[in-house]
Amino acid sequence: xxxxxxxxxxxxxxxxxxxxxxxxxxxxxxxxxxxxxxxxxxxxxxxxxxxxxxxxxxxxxxxxxxxxxxxxxxxxxxxxxxxxxxxxxxxxxxxxxxxxxxxxxxxxxxxxxxxxxxxxxxxxxxxxxxxxxxxxxxxxxxxxxxxxxxxxxxxxxxxxxxxxxxxxxxxx
Numbered sequence: 131x132x133x134x135x136x137x138x139x140x141x142x143x144x145x146x147x148x149x150x151x152x153x154x155x156x157x158x159x160x161x162x163x164x165x166x167x168x169x170x171x172x173x174x175x176x177x178x179x180x181x182x183x184x185x186x187x188x189x190x191x192x193x194x195x196x197x198x199x200x201x202x203x204x205x206x207x208x209x210x211x212x213x214x215x216x217x218x219x220x221x222x223x224x225x226x227x228x229x230x231x232x233x234x235x236x237x238x239x240x241x242x243x244x245x246x247x248x249x250x251x252x253x254x255x256x257x258x259x260x261x262x263x264x265x266x267x268x269x270x271x272x273x274x275x276x277x278x279x280x281x282x283x284x285x286x287x288x289x290x291x292x293x294x295x296x297x298x299x300x301x302x
Contacts, residue, residue: 135173136217143167143174143182145216146224148191148201148209153228156235157198166231170224236261241289245278254278256285258293266293 137143150166151158158166160183168174183199186192191205201209213221242257252275257267272278285292 135171136220137171137173140178140182140185142216143178144186144191145209145212146170146174146220147179147183147186148205149213149216149221150224150228151192151199151201152206152209152213153225154200154232154235156239157195157200158231158235159198162231163199166224166227169227171220238286241286243282243285245272245275245282247275252278254281256281256289258289266296 137146146167147163150163150170163183164176164179167179168176183192186205187194187199191202191208193200193202216224240259240261242259243255245252245254250271252272253269254272254277255267255269258265270281272281
């Protein structure tokens with residue numbers, strides 16, 4: 131089956147993968163990275179993408195962790211030199227496709243949650259920053275770990291609204 135697009139060679143696909151990772155502010159899920167690469171250029175197939183990704187990880191250009199994939203310093207230096215070899219239209223498309231993921235990762239980095247079982251109960255910690263510094267931090271006693279996990283999930287989903295309501299309640 132023929133695949134239309136500008137990118138077909140493994141080297142170009144590797145450069146595209148690194149190009150995308152270099153523009154993201156944090157780790158990204160492997161499936162999300164795959165989708166982004168294949169949406170940038172229809173010449174990128176899943177199997178070729180998978181082979182290229184494995185090579186980049188093996189060569190230390192991409193680090194793999196529980197949080198996902200991120201570009202290493204070595205990978206960033208290497209792609210900086212060659213990223214203009216990717217066709218302009220593909221780079222422009224990549225930059226447009228990356229914006230929602232960049233926004234999501236930036237928001238995710240500003241919201242921190244954790245819980246801890248201590249001798250007197252389970253505590254949940256919820257914090258949010260504005261990119262400059264922390265604007266709220268709460269430590270609450272929960273009825274148990276299940277409630278703590280629910281509170282973490284809800285805070286991550288609605289942190290800004292929660293903060294606004296909290297400020298309004300305290301300012302009345």
